[in-house]
Amino acid sequence: MNTTDQILTKPAGDAATRQGDAGGNSEPAVAVKDLHKSFGSQRVLNGVSLSVPQGQTLAILGRSGTGKSVTLRIIIGLEKPDSGSVQIQSEDITGLTIDELSDVRKSMGFLFQHAALYDSLNVEQNVAFPLVHHKRDMSKAEQRERVMELLGDVGMEKHSQKMPADLSGGMQKRVGLARALVLDPKILLLDEPTAGLDPISSAEIDELVLKLQQEHQMASIVVTHDLHSAKTIANRLALLDKGEVVIEGTFDELEKSEIPFVKDFLKHS
Amino acid sequence: MTRQENAGLSIQPIPQGAQDSLPVELEAPSGNPISEFLAWFGNLGIFFWQVVRAAVTPPFEFAEFFRQMDEIGSKSLPLVALAGAATGIVLSMEARYSLTRFGAKSLLPAAIVFSVIHETGPIITGLVVSGRVGAGIGAELASMKVTEQIDAIEASAVNPYRLLAATRILACIAMLPLLTLAADACGVVAGWFAQALAEPLSFHQFINSGFKGADFNDFLPPTFKTAVFGSIIGLIACYQGMSTKGGAAGVGRAATSSVVLSSLFVILADVVLVKIILIFFP
Numbered sequence: 001m002n003t004t005d006q007i008l009t010k011p012a013g014d015a016a017t018r019q020g021d022a023g024g025n026s027e028p029a030v031a032v033k034d035l036h037k038s039f040g041s042q043r044v045l046n047g048v049s050l051s052v053p054q055g056q057t058l059a060i061l062g063r064s065g066t067g068k069s070v071t072l073r074i075i076i077g078l079e080k081p082d083s084g085s086v087q088i089q090s091e092d093i094t095g096l097t098i099d100e101l102s103d104v105r106k107s108m109g110f111l112f113q114h115a116a117l118y119d120s121l122n123v124e125q126n127v128a129f130p131l132v133h134h135k136r137d138m139s140k141a142e143q144r145e146r147v148m149e150l151l152g153d154v155g156m157e158k159h160s161q162k163m164p165a166d167l168s169g170g171m172q173k174r175v176g177l178a179r180a181l182v183l184d185p186k187i188l189l190l191d192e193p194t195a196g197l198d199p200i201s202s203a204e205i206d207e208l209v210l211k212l213q214q215e216h217q218m219a220s221i222v223v224t225h226d227l228h229s230a231k232t233i234a235n236r237l238a239l240l241d242k243g244e245v246v247i248e249g250t251f252d253e254l255e256k257s258e259i260p261f262v263k264d265f266l267k268h269s
Numbered sequence: 270m271t272r273q274e275n276a277g278l279s280i281q282p283i284p285q286g287a288q289d290s291l292p293v294e295l296e297a298p299s300g301n302p303i304s305e306f307l308a309w310f311g312n313l314g315i316f317f318w319q320v321v322r323a324a325v326t327p328p329f330e331f332a333e334f335f336r337q338m339d340e341i342g343s344k345s346l347p348l349v350a351l352a353g354a355a356t357g358i359v360l361s362m363e364a365r366y367s368l369t370r371f372g373a374k375s376l377l378p379a380a381i382v383f384s385v386i387h388e389t390g391p392i393i394t395g396l397v398v399s400g401r402v403g404a405g406i407g408a409e410l411a412s413m414k415v416t417e418q419i420d421a422i423e424a425s426a427v428n429p430y431r432l433l434a435a436t437r438i439l440a441c442i443a444m445l446p447l448l449t450l451a452a453d454a455c456g457v458v459a460g461w462f463a464q465a466l467a468e469p470l471s472f473h474q475f476i477n478s479g480f481k482g483a484d485f486n487d488f489l490p491p492t493f494k495t496a497v498f499g500s501i502i503g504l505i506a507c508y509q510g511m512s513t514k515g516g517a518a519g520v521g522r523a524a525t526s527s528v529v530l531s532s533l534f535v536i537l538a539d540v541v542l543v544k545i546i547l548i549f550f551p
Contacts, residue, residue: 077423078423098319098323099428102427102428105424105425110424112420112421114417116416116417116421119412119416129425130427133328133425133426134426136328
């Protein structure tokens with residue numbers, strides 16, 4: 001059985017088993033409290049509170065349009081909440097200016113749903129982008145070495161000179177993941193890392209995230225529709241509906257829940 | 270945590286200063302063109318403030334600034350030179366006909382030179398650049414916006430106002446006067462060429478006669494007013510691009526509106542600047 005098969009057949013209890021692997025009782029790396037957000041008359045978040053300790057992974061699940069991605073964008077400061085607070089490493093970031101936010105963002109990596117690679121830069125330049133802007137003391141050779149090391153980690157070192165338009169969706173996600181990791185972040189945010197990918201590519205991305213997560217001991221938040229992926233890579237899961245957290249816990253706790261929405265969601269996943 | 274537990278948490282107000290963290294967007298009731306214009310103008314002002322704040326604080330993006338100077342300046346040069354030359358030829362033909370009718374043919378070189386350096390050179394440069402560069406910046410930034418590349422820049426802890434907008438606006442400001450010099454030079458030379466074809470006249474004689482009585486006040490203010498045109502083109506194109514919404518249609522709208530609005534505001538600014546120049550440099 002190869003690695004991909006192993007992941008596809010991983011037992012359901014894995015997420016629960018890994019709970020508390022690292023830093024379970026420490027100060028949360030990410031803590032959002034009572035987030036409210038509306039776009040015009042449409043209320044998207046209605047009091048979302050979540051926290052993730054260092055070294056653990058939280059998967060946010062839910063139907064489309066329930067505010068999962070918005071929560072992630074608020075955490076990294078791309079959207080401003082109407083009310084509520086976001087704490088990164090115990091620092092409240094909701095009141096920071098864009099340049100003050102930059103200091104916090106250096107400790108965070110973000111993988112966008114469609115990878116959001118810079119289409120005028122090749123793969124190597126895309127991954128090097130944060131280094132070029134934040135590690136000006138690094139020589140070009142050191143930057144290249146770091147970039148190639150990460151591209152090797154995600155299996156893209158042979159494609160370093162390709163342009164994003166020449167890559168498949170899965171390859172773009174890998175490059176996006178390498179770019180998210182290049183500054184060695186303490187917090188990793190992943191927006192639908194397996195969306196639009198075939199089952200094998202999805203499993204490969206899951207495997208990669210899990211491996212990197214274990215190597216770097218980051219606090220991670222993964223937004224996904226894919227329950228299997230969530231079960232594979234996350235310690236805990238939070239289920240959102242209509243802008244609220246319906247339930248948060250391990251996969252086993254979700255399975256045992258008597259809340260009709262939770263049962264319905266698990267049944268159709 | 271259950272839904273019921275969530276509902277028990279108190280709402281915390283956004284701390285002081287949160288309003289500065291991201292650009293505020295003014296919204297106008299749709300269908301009211303005056304309100305929509307005022308909201309657009311207000312948002313443009315907020316955007317301008319964000320760009321100014323980013324431009325004057327380190328780190329400075331010199332590499333991107335020089336790349337944009339090349340993109341905006343060098344690559345606009347052929348078009349600006351051609352437009353300037355065409356204007357010089359047309360001016361020469363039209364002025365020759367009019368001045369001959371009124372018995373003032375000897376004033377032809379001065380009429381061409383003064384027309385080109387005072388008005389036609391600067392305004393032609395402004396309009397040509399607003400077409401080429403305005404559309405280019407608007408479409409490029411809009412495309413980056415709808416594909417989340419601008420969000421990715423921000424998520425990488427790089428200020429997009431500094432990297433994308435400030436560099437382009439400053440490059441426009443720096444390059445417009447230089448492009449105007451090129452348009453002026455091409456206009457004068459082409460004007461002489463058209464004149465010489467109709468009636469033999471040496472270039473030396475043409476220049477001597479054309480610049481007789483001219484001083485720096487005839488030359489510097491009209492040339493440097495195009496720096497204002499550059500700021501208008503850069504600001505409007507960057508704003509339209511970075512604030513676009515929607516997919517391919519949004520990119521198209523951003524490109525079109527960048528050209529239309531920057532051309533319109535260049536013409537309006539020219540009216541005001543000509544009056545100011547006439548007051549301060551009579």
